[in-house]
Amino acid sequence: xxxxxxxxxxxxxxxxxxxxxxxxxxxxxxxxxxxxxxxxxxxxxxxxxxxxxxxxxxxxxxxxxxxxxxxxxxxxxxxxxxxxxxxxxxxxxxxxxxxxxxxxxxxxxxxxxxxxxxxxxxxxxxxxxxxxxxxxxxxxxxxxxxxxxxxxxxxxxxxxxxxxxxxxxxxxxxxxxxxxxxxxxxxxxx
Numbered sequence: 001x002x003x004x005x006x007x008x009x010x011x012x013x014x015x016x017x018x019x020x021x022x023x024x025x026x027x028x029x030x031x032x033x034x035x036x037x038x039x040x041x042x043x044x045x046x047x048x049x050x051x052x053x054x055x056x057x058x059x060x061x062x063x064x065x066x067x068x069x070x071x072x073x074x075x076x077x078x079x080x081x082x083x084x085x086x087x088x089x090x091x092x093x094x095x096x097x098x099x100x101x102x103x104x105x106x107x108x109x110x111x112x113x114x115x116x117x118x119x120x121x122x123x124x125x126x127x128x129x130x131x132x133x134x135x136x137x138x139x140x141x142x143x144x145x146x147x148x149x150x151x152x153x154x155x156x157x158x159x160x161x162x163x164x165x166x167x168x169x170x171x172x173x174x175x176x177x178x179x180x181x182x183x184x185x186x187x188x189x190x
Contacts, residue, residue, distance in 0.1 A: 027139050029185025031073025035066040036177030043170035052117050056108075059120075059169070066173070077189065092138040100131035121165035122157030125150050125172045140188050146180040 042062035049055035074090075104127040111119050129150025136144030153172040160168065 027143055027184055027188070028070060028073030028077050029181045029183070029188065031069050031077075032177045032181025032184060034073070034181075035069050036174045036179075036181055038062060038065055038069070039173035039177060040170055040175075043166045043174060046169070047166040052112070052115075056112055056117065056120075059124075060108075062173070066177075081189070089138055093135045096135040096138060097131040100127040100134070103127060118162030118165065121169050122154050122160075124154075125157055125168060126154030128172070129154055140184065142180055142183050142187070146176055149176045149180075 039062055042058055046055050046058040049058055078090075104124060107123055107127075108120060111117065111123070129147045129152075131147070132150060133144045133147030136147050150172050153168050153176075157164065157168045
């Protein structure tokens, strides 16, 4: 019985190692939590914005800040793990995320130009959720689940009044990043 148990343990270790070798594991838990915290501040500031242009500037600034935080903490986590950040799995992760980010930027310009900024929160949540779900196929299990959470909030936003926009953004970009960042930090490190 002892030999059988040891063999099962060895197979589990091998399976786990193989799964991780094909996954982008430098997803930053602490960085995700920081991204969530800054998003909560942005949601509050955006809610108080005096004009649609100021509102958009706050959210574009937040997206830029969150991108920088995510990249910096991913780099830090990769270095601490002794892995290069720019790896095959990182490229797959980015390539899966990039199309929805590109479409989001184009649609943001179009919708804002046409005075449809009330549609932006639902669209941003949906496209970010799509990107995270897709990229999550190359990462740890928590990442695609977080993407599903964003898709749910974006779907809710398509039927909610525009006045719910900043609250949904706070729940998604703030709450989901905080919650999943904590889970990732606790179970997958950094």
